[in-house]
Amino acid sequence: MNMSTLTGRTALVTGGSRGIGAAIALRLAREGADVAITYVNGEAAAREVTAKIEAAGQRGFAIRADAADAGDAAGAVERAADDLGRLDILVNNAGIGVLGPIGDLALSDIDRVLAVNVRSVFLASQAAAGRLADGGRIISVGTALTRYAGGTGSSLYAMSKAALIGMTKPLARELADRRITVNVVHPGAVDTDMNPADGPFAEPQKAANALTRFGAPDEVASLVAYLAGEDAAFITGSELVVDGGHAA
Template structure:
């Protein structure tokens, strides 16, 4: 029986690449999305083209009830939850004095609370060998300029969560790890966009990463080969933090 994964925010960018890579590794994959049902269904079609089952579920990570309940829907529809990839996230950048309370609440709701609640729900359903992989950011290691206080803070919280999950779930053979992408070429942050050149200059390799380069590390951490890796932070950032 194939393992089952849930990739939050899996309808585009890194999430879509992660979902497809897991499917190529023989995993049935459910993804969540907030907007863009057509894009989500296209990802499902690509998953199913690999011979695996795919499922798209509309869910807003900012909704506390939905963040945990989505795991139950995956188990009901696909039979199990073996891999959780906490990929959904939002970024609000700007001077600290300009950030509204609504912006603070939404970023913390999506980037922190939803990750905790999804991990909590998945941990209660996972068997031995389960995998929890969360997506952080290179800005937890090095913030290249002003405007990143809220985003960096929210993603930094995942370090403590990941290490605590590793300790709490280790006896059950469940691992928890954190991946920090650098600038990645996606629709939200294109490699030819107006803010691309400074980001390239901040890396040692002088380029943007590709979604597939993040997906390959996530797939490894989700595999049996990574069974002895837990509580770790790994960067796919082109040397952003070097």
């Protein structure tokens, strides 16, 4: 891929201070985009990511925003568009996972997961619909568990991520007259701090994948960067899976 495919573009990556979000932010920057990220905790990590964005020759800044807060979810989009001067790409990456048997999940768990994984994505996308330049991109990060459940205990998390599919398809039609594409990417087991490839639950996940390994954050980021570029202008309303063959 041409490493300057996003020259002149601007992007907001929610939850971009670590893991998949950080990899996406840095990949977009390496391909020429100015990138804002959001974070809740870990200001030092957020600063490290923005420093790497700037080292790639692009503008980068971090916005402290709690995706569970309705005002922050939409406000981050407005601030990114204002500070960057325009907005071309929104990556809805921020999310949380609360796992456990359905009988053990408290109402507070349900409310927070739905606030972060569903409401914040809707509100950010709603705000972006009014700020994105024509030909812009909305890309949401879902989960391969919406395609094939690998085990018990993921009912709440999978439900919240499945909601992104329901938003993506009609929104793709709604924004199509402005050439704005809307897609959702479903990662499988990816090596991050939250789910390390050498962690206590790693081996069953590896065994469930056709490739029998974890993915790397950069492997998800490469797909997001492709969807953000001009080569993907005819892809919209789609679910794209990057899961090592988990659902094969």
